[in-house]
Amino acid sequence: MKRVMENPKISALLIVYNEEKNIEDAIKSVEFADEIIVLDSFSTDKTLEIIGSKxxxxxxxQNKFEDFxxxxxxxxxxxxxxWILFLDADERVTPQLKTEILNEIKKPVTKKAYFFKRKFFFMGEQVNFSGTQNDKNIRLFKKEVAHYDESKRVHEGLSNVGNPGxxxxxLLHFSFDSYDAYYKKVIHYSKLKARDLYEKQIPYQLLKQLSKSFFNFFKMYFLKLGFLDGRKGFTLSYLSALSSFKTYEFLKEEYA
Structure with a gap:
């Protein structure tokens, strides 16, 4: 008797904190997965109530947040x-991407990991340039390579994925619905990146702080065509520069 091969199974994973605005749509977009796991950092809003009821x-x-x-x-x-499918709460798997995921993992030979290209939305509007035209992240991978590099607290990446597909x-990325929300993220990430630099014994240098901040704005606004996104492009370029500036401000405080 010929043995029938079982379909590969997927675990959809989300790490969340105070995501009551996003969590329902995010989970609905991955309901095709065989299991869905949410790790919460002790949310104070209705995130867990929404999940539990719907x-x-x-x-x-739940686990106390140390770093990403x-x-x-x-x-x-x-x-x-x-298979692991990692999703941020502000991301959505479209029906077309769902079909591609399920078809890909059924192939006789697969990659160990896959990049997802992302369409970026800021304050409800799609951003077409400002570096987002090349935005992609590894979101689908086999559990055998499922370990994030512990030397990075933010902008984390998998340790050993070989040659990803x-x-x-x-993937739709509904980043932030307000300037204030994005600003808070910049500050949070900058503190984590400063801690990484401090532990690597990178010294604080005013010249590096200023030059990196200026270059980040120049790169996003001019080299990555942020000016074509109008006001959104300018805002994103400014926040990119601010991220570098604040990182070195927090690094200076680490050495104080």
């Missing part, structure tokens, strides 16, 4: 299936 099958855990890498690795430890359909 998605009883979702597995919920530790949180992602902790979330992975709960996954039971061969790239899926053709886009």
């Amino acid at each position: 998605f009883p099958a979702v597995k919920m855990f 890498t530790q949180q992602r690795n902790k979330c992975i430890s709960y996954a039971q299936n061969e 790239t899926l053709q359909n886009y």
Whole structure:
């Protein structure tokens, strides 16, 4: 008797904190997964209430937030299936991307990991330039390579994925609905990046702080065509420069 091969199974993972605005749509976009796991950093809004009332099958855990890498690795430890699909709460898997994911993992030979190209939205409007035209992240990977590099607290990446593939359909990234929300993220990420630099014994230098800040604005606004995005492009370029400036401000405080 010929043995029927089982379809590969997917664990969809989300790490969240105060995502009551996003969590319902995010989970709905990955309901095709065989299990959904949410690791919460002790939200104070209605995030867990929404999950518990509308998605009883979702597995919920809580862990105190230290940094993004530790949180992602902790979330992975709960996954039971061969494939990991990681989603941020402000991202959405489209029906077209869902179909591509399911077709790809059924192939006889697959990559160990896949980049998802992303369409970026800021304050409700799509951003077409400002560096977003090349935006992609690894979001789908086999559990055998599922470990994030612990030397990075932010902009974390997998340790050993070899030569990743790239899926053709886009993941939607609804980044921030307000300037204030993005500013808070810049400050949070800058503190984590400053800590990384401090532990690597990178010295604070005023010249480097100013030059990196200026170059980040120039790169995003001119080299990556942010000016074609109008006011949104200018705002994103400014926040990119601010991120570098604040990182070195916090690094200076680490040495104080």
